[in-house]
Structures are given as C-alpha cells and as structure tokens.
Amino acid sequence: MPAVYTISAQSSPFFEEVLSKLIYTTDKTTDNTDNHNNLPQSPKSINAPNAFRIKNVNTKRINVNNDDDVSGQKNYKVLNYQNDKMNNAMYGTCGILKSLLFTEGNKLLSFSPPKAQNSENFVDMFPDLSKLQVEEFVDGTMINLFWDTAHDEWEISTRRKVGANSYYYTYTNDYHQPTFCSMFYNTAKYCELNIDQLDKNYSYSFVLSHPENRIVTKVNEPRLVLIESYKISSNLSDDMKNCSYTVEVQDRASIMETDVFKNSKVSIPKQYDLVSYPKLMEKMNQLNNNSNLLKGLVVRDIITNTRTKFITEQYNTFMFDYKTNCADFRFMYLNMRSKRTLNNYTNAFPEHNELFNYYHNLLCDYTHFLYELYFECYRYKKKPLSQYPAHVKTHMFNLHQIYKSRVDVNGKSKMLTIQDAMTYVNNLDVPLLYDTLFVVPKVPGIISTDL
Incomplete structure (x- = not known):
C-alpha cells in the first residue's frame, strides 16, 4: 500500500487551523515574492504559533521558450511550514506542509516531499535498515x-516561487545564472x-541538476531526477469542517516504467543495498572521500514515506x-578570501577561476584608485575630503589617521x-568591503565597479 497523507479538520486540530486560514482568508493577492499575508490568528493558533504560512501569489504566464514573453496572470495560494518553528512532535502534521500549491x-494542485526526520529520531523509529530504502541524496x-x-x-514551481522564473546565484549587477524555469525546460528537452x-492526474517532484546551477556536487551534464509523484484528491466545501485533501504517494518504479519515462533519460536516485546502520556509515565514509563532492544518502520507509538524510562532512x-x-x-569571494580558503574552493570549482x-582585479583597481585619491586630497590638496564620493571618503580619512599615527618625536611621519593601502583594504570587514566595492552610487567621472 502506498503512503497516503490526509489533510482534514477531523484528522488533526492543527489541520483544522490550517484549513480555517486557507478557506476563510480574504486577503488580496500579492505578487510572487517571499512576503506572506498577515492572516488573522484564531484561538487554535496557540497550538502551533506561526508554524506555517499561507501566501496569496500571482504569477505571469511564461512562454517556456522565451522568459521575456509574458501574457496573462495566474493566481494561487502557497502553503509552507516555517522551518524555524518546527519541533519533533509536529513532523507528522506541519512537517508535510513543505510546499503545497x-x-x-x-x-490542491501540487505537493512536495515532507520534511525529513532528524536522523537520531529516525534510527529509533526504524532500527532495522534492511527493511528500508537507501538511496543517493541528489544535490540540486x-x-x-x-x-x-x-x-x-x-x-512548475520551486518551494516558494510559482513558475520558477527566478534564479539563485548572482555574479554581477547585470549577470546572474539562468532562471530555474529555463534550466528545467532545457533539461527536460535534454x-x-x-x-x-x-x-x-499526478503531481511530480524532481531534483534539477545543471552545470549552471552547481551547488556543491560536480555536475557534468543536465540531469532530471524523479524523487516522488502524487495523486491528489480535493474534497472542497464552503464549510471548513467538510473540506479535505488526500495525497497518495505513487510507486516510483511503476511510474518509471510508463512509456513517457522509459523513453526519456530522466533517472531516479541511485539505490544502495545496505543491511545495517554500521554499513550505512561505512558507505558515508566512502562518499565523504569522493572527488565529486557527493551530498550523502537518504533513507526512507516506503510504507509511511518517512525519511531522513545523512550528509557528508565534505559537502x-x-x-x-x-x-x-x-x-x-x-x-562569497570576499568571505573566502578573508578566511584564506579560496585555493581549496577553486581546486574543487575550477569553473569559477x-x-x-x-573580482581580484577589481579589488586591486579599487585599492590603487583609493591610494591615488588619498594623495590627491591630502598631499596635493586638489579638493577637500568632503567632495569625494562616499565609497572612498571614509577610507581616505582612515588612511590619513594611519599616516598621522606614525608621527615621530620630530613631528615627521613616514609616507x-x-x-599600506593594500594592507588597509585587506583588513576591512567583509560586509564593509562588499558595500564599498559593489553597493555604491554611480558618480560621473569616478571609477565604477558596475558589478
């Protein structure tokens, strides 16, 4: 029998609270951002204060072949648990609300794999590993x-973004990775x-691995991995007490045997035949030394669909x-530079060299620029400090304080x-250095990082 999740007022007081907010909210739809509506609290909220949120969103209909081709608008409600409000007792209720649309x-249109159990609790619940499914923890x-x-x-949607027309990594002000939408459809085609x-009739949850969306594990080619699929039933009613939802987890092996998947290169996570937790830890040690920086393992009880995850120290x-x-x-670059971990990182991520x-050349340019302006102001007296742009003015002043601190008994100071300027810049706090280099207004005639 496949695992089945039921969300109804009868199944849990917590779900009664969830359905009450879902059905009776009259908040206006907001744009597709991470902000959520300030929904009114009801007396039962004290059972799980702020443990979940419901967000009304709209998203523009996107042409999958052209992110800029937009027509029409679609409105949804997104339900998520609040991870920092969760406790162990809530895994069976709030824990299944990872991302519902x-x-x-x-x-109900879409469902996501529920929150994974803490590994220690999971081992206590399922001590016999031979009865469980052990598989690759796919990075993506x-x-x-x-x-x-x-x-x-x-x-499609990510956990919080309907349409997935967003991205994660930013490289410069004008350069970022492709959107998840474009990467997903490109990978589906690939x-x-x-x-x-x-x-x-099914909702599908995939992990997208893509060379332009590498997180840690090495990615040589685009990859779509089917994690789970669900058959969803919605029993709707204006009366919250009569409203319910049923989510039936489908057998993944059977789904993969259908023609649409058999004729594709979509995969499932690699399976491991491990009979005990000591054997699992041996496998984790092997993965921890893998040059591909593998993420780890997922262990699942197929009957209840309860799962946990083991992540390698290397990851x-x-x-x-x-x-x-x-x-x-x-x-990220400035932070690793300050911690002297850049070489370790670029050895594993040569594509970022x-x-x-x-970034390094920009930092050098700024340091020389700062040094030249310092001399222009304090030695050649071309104009007062107050007339210099904000992203250099404070640092020029600080450099002069260093100069004045070197005055000897004869009233002279070493130039x-x-x-000295390089040492000063190198010792700046990372957030301050970041703001100095990248969060500055464009000033005519002044060097622009434009990053």
Missing part, C-alpha cells in the same frame, strides 16, 4: 511539475522528457564553511605606500 478556489534544486486545471497547462505525455564544509550558503558570488580573477 492551491488554486484560488482552494483546489527541487522543482514541482503539476497540471494547472484552471488554465489547462503544465506549470533528457527527452515529453511533458505533454505525462499523466495529468557541509563546502556548503557552509566555503560558500556559506551565499547566493552572491561577490560576497575566471570570475574570481575578475604611506601602496602596500
């Missing part, structure tokens, strides 16, 4: 694909997945110590060198 009329971005019954077309032939090091889970490559060299 509804029509304006409250029909979750994309949900569903049939929009209101508009008679397939639509994998020869005929989306129009998919079963419209966590790159994700949180080097990249610091940062979307802005400029900040050219970009980081660009500042370019090396």
Whole structure:
C-alpha cells in the first residue's frame, strides 16, 4: 500500500487551523515574492504559533521558450511550514506542509516531499535498515511539475516561487545564472522528457541538476531526477469542517516504467543495498572521500514515506564553511578570501577561476584608485575630503589617521605606500568591503565597479 497523507479538520486540530486560514482568508493577492499575508490568528493558533504560512501569489504566464514573453496572470495560494518553528512532535502534521500549491478556489494542485526526520529520531523509529530504502541524496534544486486545471497547462514551481522564473546565484549587477524555469525546460528537452505525455492526474517532484546551477556536487551534464509523484484528491466545501485533501504517494518504479519515462533519460536516485546502520556509515565514509563532492544518502520507509538524510562532512564544509550558503558570488569571494580558503574552493570549482580573477582585479583597481585619491586630497590638496564620493571618503580619512599615527618625536611621519593601502583594504570587514566595492552610487567621472 502506498503512503497516503490526509489533510482534514477531523484528522488533526492543527489541520483544522490550517484549513480555517486557507478557506476563510480574504486577503488580496500579492505578487510572487517571499512576503506572506498577515492572516488573522484564531484561538487554535496557540497550538502551533506561526508554524506555517499561507501566501496569496500571482504569477505571469511564461512562454517556456522565451522568459521575456509574458501574457496573462495566474493566481494561487502557497502553503509552507516555517522551518524555524518546527519541533519533533509536529513532523507528522506541519512537517508535510513543505510546499503545497492551491488554486484560488482552494483546489490542491501540487505537493512536495515532507520534511525529513532528524536522523537520531529516525534510527529509533526504524532500527532495522534492511527493511528500508537507501538511496543517493541528489544535490540540486527541487522543482514541482503539476497540471494547472484552471488554465489547462503544465506549470512548475520551486518551494516558494510559482513558475520558477527566478534564479539563485548572482555574479554581477547585470549577470546572474539562468532562471530555474529555463534550466528545467532545457533539461527536460535534454533528457527527452515529453511533458505533454505525462499523466495529468499526478503531481511530480524532481531534483534539477545543471552545470549552471552547481551547488556543491560536480555536475557534468543536465540531469532530471524523479524523487516522488502524487495523486491528489480535493474534497472542497464552503464549510471548513467538510473540506479535505488526500495525497497518495505513487510507486516510483511503476511510474518509471510508463512509456513517457522509459523513453526519456530522466533517472531516479541511485539505490544502495545496505543491511545495517554500521554499513550505512561505512558507505558515508566512502562518499565523504569522493572527488565529486557527493551530498550523502537518504533513507526512507516506503510504507509511511518517512525519511531522513545523512550528509557528508565534505559537502557541509563546502556548503557552509566555503560558500556559506551565499547566493552572491561577490560576497562569497570576499568571505573566502578573508578566511584564506579560496585555493581549496577553486581546486574543487575550477569553473569559477575566471570570475574570481575578475573580482581580484577589481579589488586591486579599487585599492590603487583609493591610494591615488588619498594623495590627491591630502598631499596635493586638489579638493577637500568632503567632495569625494562616499565609497572612498571614509577610507581616505582612515588612511590619513594611519599616516598621522606614525608621527615621530620630530613631528615627521613616514609616507604611506601602496602596500599600506593594500594592507588597509585587506583588513576591512567583509560586509564593509562588499558595500564599498559593489553597493555604491554611480558618480560621473569616478571609477565604477558596475558589478
């Protein structure tokens, strides 16, 4: 029997609270951002204060072949749990609300894999690994694909962005990675997945791996990995107590045997035959030393669809110590530079060498620019400090304080060198240096980073 999730007022007081807010909200639709409506609280909110949010969003209908071709508008409701408000007792209720998408009329269109259990709790719940499914933890971005019954077309979403017409990594002010929408449809084409032939009764959750969306694990070619698929039923009613939703998890192996998937290069996560948790830890040690920087393993109980994840130390090091889970490559570069971890990073990510060299040259240019303006102001007296732009004025003043601190008993001071300016810039706090280089107004006649 496949796992089934039921959301109804009868199944849980928590779901009664969720349905109350979902059905009775009259807030106006907002744009497709991460802001959420300030919905009124009801007495039952005290059971799980702020544990979830409902966001009314609209999204423009996008031509999948051209992100700039926009026509019409679609309105939805997005329901998510608030991760920082979760506790272990809420995994069976709030934990299934990772990303649910509804029509304006409250029909459920899309469902996402629920929150993974803490590994320690999971091992206590499922001590016999031989009865469980162990598979690759695929590194990438979750994309949900569903049939929009209101508009008679397939639509996609990330966890919070309907249409997925967004991106994560920023390289300069005018340069960022492609949108998830374009990467998904390009990858679907690359994998020869005929989306129009998919079963419209199902919602699909994929992980998108793409060379232009590398997180940590090495990606040589675009890849779509089917994680789960669901058959969703909506029993709608104006009376919240009679409204319910049923989500039936489909057998993935059976889905992959359908013609549309058999004729494609869409894959499922690599499976591992491990009979005990000590064997699992041995496999984790092997993965931890893999040069491809693999993410880890997912363990799942197929009957309940409860899962947990094991992440390699190597992956966590790159994700949180080097990249610091940062979307802005400029900040990432400055942060790793200050921690002296750039070489370790570029050894694993050689594709970023050219970009980081660009940032390095910009930093050098700024340092020389600052040094020249300092002399122009304090030695040649061309104009007062107050007339210089903000992103150099404070640093010019600070350099002069260094100069004055070197005055000897004879009232003379050693002249500042370019090396002094380099030392000063190198010792700036990362956020301040970032703002200095990249968050500055354009001033006529003044060097522009334009990054």
